Amino acid sequence: MDRETRRLVEEFRRTDASEIDNNLIDELVAGELDRQEFLRRAAVFGLGAGTIGLLLRYVGDEPAFGATLEPAKVGGTLRVGTVAYNSSLEPYALREAGSLGLAGIPGEYLTWTNNKLQVKPWLARSWKPNRDLTVWTFQLRRGVKFHNGKTMNADDVVASFRQYLNQKSSQILSALPPTMIDPSGVVKTGPYTVQFRLKAPNNAFPYLVSQTTYQAIIQPAAIAGKLDSWVPSGMIGTGPFRLKSQNKQRAELVRFNNYWGGKPPLDRVLVTFYTDPAPMVLALRAGQLDVVVQMSPQQSRAFKGNSRYRVYTVPVSSHNMFGMRVDREPFRDARVRRAVALTLNRPDIINRVLLGAGSLGDDSPFFKGFPSTDPSIQQRKQNLDLAKALLKAAGKEDLKFTITTHNQFDVPDYAAAVQAAGRQAGIDIDLNVMTYDDYYSAVGGGDYNSTTPWLNAPATITEYGARGVPNLYLTAAYMTNGVWNASKYANSEFDSQARTFLAAADIASQRKATKRMAGLLLRDTPVITAYFLAFTGAGSSRVRGYAADPISHIRVAKTSLA
Amino acid sequence: MARYIAKRVGLALVTLVLLSMIVFAAAQLLPGDLGRSVLGRDASAEAVAEYNHAHGTDRSAVVQYLDWASGLPRGDFGTSLVPPEEPVWDVIRPALLNSLKLAVFAFVLVVPFGLLGGVLSGLRAGKALDRGITVVGLSLAVVPEFVTGLVLILVLSIWAGWLPVTAQWEPGAGVVSQIQHLTLPAIALTLVLFGYVARITRAGVVEALDADYTRTAFLKGLPRNTVIRRHVLRNALLPTIAVVATQVGYLLGGLVAIELLFNYRGIGLTTLEAAQLKDYTVLAAGVLIIGFTYVVVTLVADIVSALLNPRIRFEASE
Numbered sequence: 001m002d003r004e005t006r007r008l009v010e011e012f013r014r015t016d017a018s019e020i021d022n023n024l025i026d027e028l029v030a031g032e033l034d035r036q037e038f039l040r041r042a043a044v045f046g047l048g049a050g051t052i053g054l055l056l057r058y059v060g061d062e063p064a065f066g067a068t069l070e071p072a073k074v075g076g077t078l079r080v081g082t083v084a085y086n087s088s089l090e091p092y093a094l095r096e097a098g099s100l101g102l103a104g105i106p107g108e109y110l111t112w113t114n115n116k117l118q119v120k121p122w123l124a125r126s127w128k129p130n131r132d133l134t135v136w137t138f139q140l141r142r143g144v145k146f147h148n149g150k151t152m153n154a155d156d157v158v159a160s161f162r163q164y165l166n167q168k169s170s171q172i173l174s175a176l177p178p179t180m181i182d183p184s185g186v187v188k189t190g191p192y193t194v195q196f197r198l199k200a201p202n203n204a205f206p207y208l209v210s211q212t213t214y215q216a217i218i219q220p221a222a223i224a225g226k227l228d229s230w231v232p233s234g235m236i237g238t239g240p241f242r243l244k245s246q247n248k249q250r251a252e253l254v255r256f257n258n259y260w261g262g263k264p265p266l267d268r269v270l271v272t273f274y275t276d277p278a279p280m281v282l283a284l285r286a287g288q289l290d291v292v293v294q295m296s297p298q299q300s301r302a303f304k305g306n307s308r309y310r311v312y313t314v315p316v317s318s319h320n321m322f323g324m325r326v327d328r329e330p331f332r333d334a335r336v337r338r339a340v341a342l343t344l345n346r347p348d349i350i351n352r353v354l355l356g357a358g359s360l361g362d363d364s365p366f367f368k369g370f371p372s373t374d375p376s377i378q379q380r381k382q383n384l385d386l387a388k389a390l391l392k393a394a395g396k397e398d399l400k401f402t403i404t405t406h407n408q409f410d411v412p413d414y415a416a417a418v419q420a421a422g423r424q425a426g427i428d429i430d431l432n433v434m435t436y437d438d439y440y441s442a443v444g445g446g447d448y449n450s451t452t453p454w455l456n457a458p459a460t461i462t463e464y465g466a467r468g469v470p471n472l473y474l475t476a477a478y479m480t481n482g483v484w485n486a487s488k489y490a491n492s493e494f495d496s497q498a499r500t501f502l503a504a505a506d507i508a509s510q511r512k513a514t515k516r517m518a519g520l521l522l523r524d525t526p527v528i529t530a531y532f533l534a535f536t537g538a539g540s541s542r543v544r545g546y547a548a549d550p551i552s553h554i555r556v557a558k559t560s561l562a
Numbered sequence: 563m564a565r566y567i568a569k570r571v572g573l574a575l576v577t578l579v580l581l582s583m584i585v586f587a588a589a590q591l592l593p594g595d596l597g598r599s600v601l602g603r604d605a606s607a608e609a610v611a612e613y614n615h616a617h618g619t620d621r622s623a624v625v626q627y628l629d630w631a632s633g634l635p636r637g638d639f640g641t642s643l644v645p646p647e648e649p650v651w652d653v654i655r656p657a658l659l660n661s662l663k664l665a666v667f668a669f670v671l672v673v674p675f676g677l678l679g680g681v682l683s684g685l686r687a688g689k690a691l692d693r694g695i696t697v698v699g700l701s702l703a704v705v706p707e708f709v710t711g712l713v714l715i716l717v718l719s720i721w722a723g724w725l726p727v728t729a730q731w732e733p734g735a736g737v738v739s740q741i742q743h744l745t746l747p748a749i750a751l752t753l754v755l756f757g758y759v760a761r762i763t764r765a766g767v768v769e770a771l772d773a774d775y776t777r778t779a780f781l782k783g784l785p786r787n788t789v790i791r792r793h794v795l796r797n798a799l800l801p802t803i804a805v806v807a808t809q810v811g812y813l814l815g816g817l818v819a820i821e822l823l824f825n826y827r828g829i830g831l832t833t834l835e836a837a838q839l840k841d842y843t844v845l846a847a848g849v850l851i852i853g854f855t856y857v858v859v860t861l862v863a864d865i866v867s868a869l870l871n872p873r874i875r876f877e878a879s880e
Contacts, residue, residue, distance in 0.1 A: 086599070086600075086644060086835065086839055087600060087601075087602070087644075087645060088600075088645030088646060089645075089646075090645070093601075093645065095601075095602045095604070096602075168606070168608060168609045168612060169601050169605055169609040169612070169613060171601075171602065171604065171605075173606075174604045231646060245733055247656070248827065249730050249825075249827045250730065250732075250733065252733050270732065272728065272730065272825070274825050275822055275825065275831060275835070276822045276823070276825070278823070279727060279728060279822070279823055279824060279825045280825070282715055282719075282720065282727045283727045283728050283825075285720050285727075286715070286719045286720045286723070286726070286727040287723070288726055288727050288728055437592075437594035437598075437599065437838075438594065440594070440598065440603040441594040441595065441598055442595075442598075442607070447607065448598075448607035448610065449607060454603070
């Protein structure tokens, strides 16, 4: 490291860096963060690219930025296949892969979470938290044009978020609930500056305004101010392609020449929606599609090892929670729950159910890709002898129970694998595989929360979508009285650690908390998480500059056709 | 004859009213509710209840039905209950048009091939050609249409690369492109229906060949072609009309598997999705239109049969 670099870093630490920034630099220098984790953290806390490069030079690493995409051929139509949707395309109502994928082409977000779970600037060029992580200030990119020619500014951001936070039926409320922020907490503090004033500290707020919260599209203030007018307006956003036409079968988008990120190479993007995935996969094989956004690992087998196609696989934090109600027999005794967990041969289940397209789960939501996950937590392994001994000690050698679940995705196969695993330890497991609708409905017209099977049956398997941070899993599914706490787990020590985690800015504190929480979850085992999934898509090898997005966004600003 | 037609039309109307009632009642038995379907599992119970109330699905089925049915005399099918909450007719119309295009194409293919196969089979009854047509036709008829479609896709689309897999054409496509896109599903339907139509035609031809009037025609020395054209085919094709007519209803509304396989949004798929979403208004309208088609084509077939066969008129007037 040269003298100038040292001088610049010391000056930055003395004059510009916040306490959070200095902690981050200390962790980097002490070797507690590897390069990738440092990049993630630096992006979350709003360090600029220049500063990040300087700090990496300071510790003797290469610059982080500067990679360029391969040259693109200009022109052509990209034909994309994705799943059909039934919900509204209005941003606040987005909840399905098909609709969010379409809306996310003309619409854009303040930040972007990439596949390494790093938060990148997007419509916001930088951001900073206050000291206690309750106020996040975003500086917006200048000169960004909407498709109607208007220049984006703070008014548009405030109006968009206020619309989304104001709707009772808004899907954004699962990521940004009223306990976190009110509509009035989104405040314009300058023509290109917006503050998010939170009710409690949050260490991951920039993730929450990225495309992972797919409702958070920035629309023009005049349109955002009038509910349900985005779609009739033609889905006016700032994205690389503007909508030309759309119906439930197909959407046609054409290049937006004033795109702030540079003129997109493609002329046109044609998105076709498929009710059934099989014809979509066949269409890719027949050359009628260039990209299929998502397919099952089984379907991707036809494309693997074939030079005419590329298969995109991204490890993600999506997983199935196998919850056991700790407040009911036969699961009151933690030894019984641990015994069930010990019957699972997880690598074998990943191979059989997912054809290898997954990563090990350790009965907690701490996906290995999360920087906050402590890597030293020991992985739980199959141990049938110990499982039998635990059942004997708990007086439950004749354990019998029913798993209630639904018939979609990998869930029924996983349930069958759990059933087979239990048999090896003498556990008699019945399966109640319901339709998706039945599983997520109230029973007999009763109160939803107290009757719906997925929150009330003694043992359930429920799928959870990918997140960039574990925050939502913790607050909703594990903390006492969490809205999706199907196991009814209630542990004040766990809650305390979760709150510590949510308010911790530095990685060391977060890992300390996750390690403690993981230990508690291994001991108490209210939920079994055998694996995390991998998002799989495929495309023709003539498609360049396309990267699969595990949320099912269709990111095509730099995509071209060979 | 007029009395016969009036009676049939009256019965058809009663059938349709009963059908709409049954659909509405059956829809109440479907699991889940509208608000949860639209807003998803993450929505609060309060938001779901509010959505259901705003769309009137928290009322009794009878009230909902009467509300919906009151618009029917004016041709108003109501509004779809799911976003973007378009008028039902705007949802149904493009799907119906798609279904009509495919039905017409398939009809144009299956009728001549089915009749030709049936006539040849009947005229060569008991011979190798007859056995060949019968075995092939019946074999194709018992294979589910999605299996036939899948084989066609693999052979004609993926291996040969001649035809598109997806039936839905690109925006602004011309007639030729539309026909190209519809060819695979139309062939799949033709293969499924061929055996059925040919079998009925064959039976008519064999019966007509054995009839007294045919024997008389031969005995009085008419040339074979004239006998077949004037006496055999004219009489043999009568029952075929009724059979083919019932298939029009199937071709229009019963193609869910084909529509799914070829990703073609017809009336069948639209109605199925409405059922899954608890979009009662679209569901009821879709079923009603499919039912209406069945009723009309059956009625037309009966009237044509009656016009061609005096015995039917006589029995009807009794």
